[in-house]
Amino acid sequence: MLYPYQTLPDDWDDFLFEQVSEQQPPALQAFYQQPWVEPDLLVGDAEFVAVDIETTGLNAEQDDIISIGLVPFTAQRITLAKARHWLVRTRNLTSESVVVHRITHSDIAQAPPLRAVLSEVIPCLQGRQVVVHYRYMEREFFRQSVAGLHESTWLFPVIDTLELEAAHLRQKQSIVSRLFKQTLPSLRLPNVRERYNLPAYENHNALTDALATAELLQAQVAKQNLVDKPVRSLWY
Amino acid sequence: MSTEIQDIITFVSAHEPFGDLPEDEISRLCGEIEVSYFQAGTQILHFGAGIDSLFMIRSGSVEVFRRTGELYNRLEPGHVFGQMGILMNGHVRYPVRALEDSLIYRIPGEIFLDLCEKYGEFGDYFEVNEHSTLQQVVLHQADDNDMTTVRVRDIVQREPVYLDADATVHECAQKMTEQRVSSVVVFDQVGDHEDRDGDAVHLPAGIVTDRDLRMRVIAEALPYDTPLRDIMSTDLITVGHDAYVYEAMLLMLRHNVHHLPLVRRHQVTAVVALSDIVRHDSQNSLLLVRGILAQESVDGLIELSSQVASVMARMYREGANSHMIGTAMSVIGRSFKQRLLQLAEESLGPPPVPYCFLALGSMAREEQLLVTDQDNALILSPDYREDEHGEYFKALADFVCDGLNACGYTYCDGGIMASNPKYRLTLQGWKQQFSDWIENPDPQALLNASIFFDLSGVDGKIAWAEQLTRFIVNKSKKNKPFLAALARNALNRTPPLGFFKDFVVEKDGRQRYSLNLKRRGTAPMVDVIRVHALAEGSLAQNSFDRLEDIADSDLLPKGKRDELSDALEYLSMVRIRQQVIAIESGEEADNTLEPEKLSGKERRGLKEAFQVLSSAQKFLKFRYTANTRM
Numbered sequence: 063m064l065y066p067y068q069t070l071p072d073d074w075d076d077f078l079f080e081q082v083s084e085q086q087p088p089a090l091q092a093f094y095q096q097p098w099v100e101p102d103l104l105v106g107d108a109e110f111v112a113v114d115i116e117t118t119g120l121n122a123e124q125d126d127i128i129s130i131g132l133v134p135f136t137a138q139r140i141t142l143a144k145a146r147h148w149l150v151r152t153r154n155l156t157s158e159s160v161v162v163h164r165i166t167h168s169d170i171a172q173a174p175p176l177r178a179v180l181s182e183v184i185p186c187l188q189g190r191q192v193v194v195h196y197r198y199m200e201r202e203f204f205r206q207s208v209a210g211l212h213e214s215t216w217l218f219p220v221i222d223t224l225e226l227e228a229a230h231l232r233q234k235q236s237i238v239s240r241l242f243k244q245t246l247p248s249l250r251l252p253n254v255r256e257r258y259n260l261p262a263y264e265n266h267n268a269l270t271d272a273l274a275t276a277e278l279l280q281a282q283v284a285k286q287n288l289v290d291k292p293v294r295s296l297w298y
Numbered sequence: 299m300s301t302e303i304q305d306i307i308t309f310v311s312a313h314e315p316f317g318d319l320p321e322d323e324i325s326r327l328c329g330e331i332e333v334s335y336f337q338a339g340t341q342i343l344h345f346g347a348g349i350d351s352l353f354m355i356r357s358g359s360v361e362v363f364r365r366t367g368e369l370y371n372r373l374e375p376g377h378v379f380g381q382m383g384i385l386m387n388g389h390v391r392y393p394v395r396a397l398e399d400s401l402i403y404r405i406p407g408e409i410f411l412d413l414c415e416k417y418g419e420f421g422d423y424f425e426v427n428e429h430s431t432l433q434q435v436v437l438h439q440a441d442d443n444d445m446t447t448v449r450v451r452d453i454v455q456r457e458p459v460y461l462d463a464d465a466t467v468h469e470c471a472q473k474m475t476e477q478r479v480s481s482v483v484v485f486d487q488v489g490d491h492e493d494r495d496g497d498a499v500h501l502p503a504g505i506v507t508d509r510d511l512r513m514r515v516i517a518e519a520l521p522y523d524t525p526l527r528d529i530m531s532t533d534l535i536t537v538g539h540d541a542y543v544y545e546a547m548l549l550m551l552r553h554n555v556h557h558l559p560l561v562r563r564h565q566v567t568a569v570v571a572l573s574d575i576v577r578h579d580s581q582n583s584l585l586l587v588r589g590i591l592a593q594e595s596v597d598g599l600i601e602l603s604s605q606v607a608s609v610m611a612r613m614y615r616e617g618a619n620s621h622m623i624g625t626a627m628s629v630i631g632r633s634f635k636q637r638l639l640q641l642a643e644e645s646l647g648p649p650p651v652p653y654c655f656l657a658l659g660s661m662a663r664e665e666q667l668l669v670t671d672q673d674n675a676l677i678l679s680p681d682y683r684e685d686e687h688g689e690y691f692k693a694l695a696d697f698v699c700d701g702l703n704a705c706g707y708t709y710c711d712g713g714i715m716a717s718n719p720k721y722r723l724t725l726q727g728w729k730q731q732f733s734d735w736i737e738n739p740d741p742q743a744l745l746n747a748s749i750f751f752d753l754s755g756v757d758g759k760i761a762w763a764e765q766l767t768r769f770i771v772n773k774s775k776k777n778k779p780f781l782a783a784l785a786r787n788a789l790n791r792t793p794p795l796g797f798f799k800d801f802v803v804e805k806d807g808r809q810r811y812s813l814n815l816k817r818r819g820t821a822p823m824v825d826v827i828r829v830h831a832l833a834e835g836s837l838a839q840n841s842f843d844r845l846e847d848i849a850d851s852d853l854l855p856k857g858k859r860d861e862l863s864d865a866l867e868y869l870s871m872v873r874i875r876q877q878v879i880a881i882e883s884g885e886e887a888d889n890t891l892e893p894e895k896l897s898g899k900e901r902r903g904l905k906e907a908f909q910v911l912s913s914a915q916k917f918l919k920f921r922y923t924a925n926t927r928m
């Protein structure tokens with residue numbers, strides 16, 4: 063069954079159950095049967111993977127993924143030796159994105175196609191709770207790509223460090239500021255990181271952003287005391 | 299595309315000493331980094347915990363502490379910490395806490411060590427830092443007496459685990475595994491009693507350790523349901539809750555136990571294990587003792603013997619007093635003897651009859667320092683037959699005495715060694731010998747015999763040594779002529795009182811004018827104390843313990859005892875310091891002092907100590923040799 067663009071299941075458990083029972087390509091079937099779906103898995107015990115993609119634009123229906131970075135980690139440690147980074151061959155590379163991502167046409171010309179990259183990416187996410195900053199990008203681009211390649215839905219609950227931050231800030235806000243609907247401080251990754259005393263990184267590199275996201279979740283877990291929370295209580 | 303994270307590479311190479319490394323080494327290093335976030339106030343490194351990475355601060359700041367809890371340093375982004383632990387022994391030496399929210403990089407220890415190896419300058423950076431840090435530490439410790447200021451309760455890492463004496467060994471092993479401890483404290487309802495206020499006192503009845511389970515249960519093939527009361531060690535050696543690490547260490551050394559319950563108001567508050575102390579201080583004498591007992595050959599022992607001097611130097615630098623140093627040095631000496639005896643028995647076969655190997659003199663008094671000859675003897679079983687067993691014990695004694703000589707405990711000039719057939723006697727034979735010395739006191743004969751009046755069992759039937767000591771003390775206690783002869787001998791060597799006017803000095807072997815601190819200071823002091831102790835019937839061997847024993851008697855006028863004790867401590871410490879200075883400047887340690895090298899304060903101290911000795915000798919003369927109250 064295909065879930066249309068930007069539609070989410072009402073209940074993740076029902077959805078995940080369906081995915082396991084449905085006929086799925088083997089890579090996806092393996093992906094859905096993993097410890098991160100267990101109800102009693104705690105943040106302090108979980109294996110995470112921070113994921114970031116760079117794209118040619120913001121519309122998952124038109125634009126292409128040009129690179130994917132991922133960094134496996136736990137609440138205690140980020141192991142750089144296990145980090146991965148892929149460039150993806152695409153025809154839609156514009157001059158603007160060359161400037162932003164510092165990825166050139168010749169880099170892209172030598173890169174493998176998305177199908178080949180995804181077949182490596184999916185096993186790397188297996189068994190790990192995916193963590194992103196601003197979930198719409200990764201979620202929709204992944205959904206579109208897999209739907210195009212396999213005619214199945216690749217959709218799964220993620221931890222969104224942006225959403226965690228927003229919830230945390232809202233909770234800290236005074237009733238008065240809530241009444242007056244005062245805006246929250248910036249939720250952009252570099253700004254949030256700064257508030258946690260995390261270093262400023264060069265932006266727009268999928269691998270560096272994945273690392274930045276992993277570090278941010280570690281910081282949020284420490285500062286918001288999330289170690290003993292069930293992983294799924296942070297799902298979006 | 300490679301997984302290099304340019305940002306990390308840029309950061310690491312911007313900081314000393316990484317910038318000078320070749321690019322490919324930096325990328326390799328950065329690829330292996332692990333990242334952790336620490337909230338402000340979180341402990342990053344716990345003292346004594348294992349450490350296998352070098353830490354680098356990426357953002358935030360941390361505080362580095364001394365073992366005593368005192369702030370040592372504040373570090374900022376780009377600074378590294380933990381190198382000491384990796385380079386020294388893989389354990390954290392300086393605890394570290396996050397001062398601000400901090401992002402920390404861990405560089406795997408193998409990579410760090412590999413780089414130190416490959417790139418001289420990189421390694422030197424840490425060496426130089428290391429060295430200056432080490433020196434600071436040593437200097438600092440000399441000031442605040444680390445060994446005597448850290449309490450043993452502060453290095454124990456867990457609560458004690460208890461079991462009832464009726465629990466089975468199986469339950470015990472399960473509990474120990476579950477709680478990850480190497481010992482349990484055993485309580486026995488039967489043994490409880492009430493204290494003065496009528497409150498029940500739960501005294502521990504015993505202790506069971508890993509070793510007990512192995513040696514007393516498995517090796518003996520006892521059933522799993524054997525109750526702990528059948529295998530536990532009773533006669534617990536305990537240490538006070540407020541004791542210092544050093545006191546616990548000395549107790550372990552003395553009794554050869556690996557676990558000591560800490561007791562406060564009759565309650566066990568914790569159990570300190572040998573491993574806790576070793577973790578606390580990995581260079582201490584306990585480790586050397588363990589190393590000695592693990593050697594498989596005399597050659598191995600000879601090699602280890604070169605470390606004895608540095609152990610003493612370190613104890614001195616860390617503020618140990620002369621009693622601590624003397625005890626540790628004696629236990630080290632005893633361990634050499636014990637291991638040599640075991641090696642001898644391995645090559646000669648088991649002894650045909652039991653024996654007790656005796657230490658005499660300074661080792662028996664637990665006052666051994668460096669530059670000491672060996673003084674020892676054997677007590678043989680009543681079943682000993684010269685024609686049958688003589689050859690075995692000659693070979694055994696020769697093996698041990700030769701081995702000791704090779705390990706730096708040189709042969710005794712006077713031949714007071716177990717290798718001398720005159721000093722291999724049965725218990726009866728020894729009693730005869732001592733009766734002879736005590737009942738027919740001839741100062742000339744006693745001159746060389748005083749060393750026998752400090753004796754302690756090292757190995758074998760230690761109880762025989764204790765029996766002999768009791769025999770000697772009972773015999774000599776009220777024996778006026780004997781005490782008088784002994785006292786006369788104690789006056790033979792006088793302190794160099796003229797020292798401060800015109801330097802009464804002797805020419806030593808190297809033709810230097812010097813003063814022998816042992817011959818003119820500590821040795822006559824020990825002689826004086828021995829006479830009083832024998833008169834009082836004290837079973838103690840150590841001079842400080844002996845002084846303790848005569849405290850309540852009327853042998854010495856009030857205040858004299860403390861004076862003697864202080865003077866002995868002062869003279870011993872000067873002797874120790876002289877030896878340490880010699881060791882550290884690469885010279886051979888001896889017992890001499892070059893007067894011109896003393897400061898005014900030191901001269902005054904020595905003068906005072908010598909005066910105490912002199913007046914103690916005068917008092918001895920009056921007390922025992924004159925026709926007085928005795």
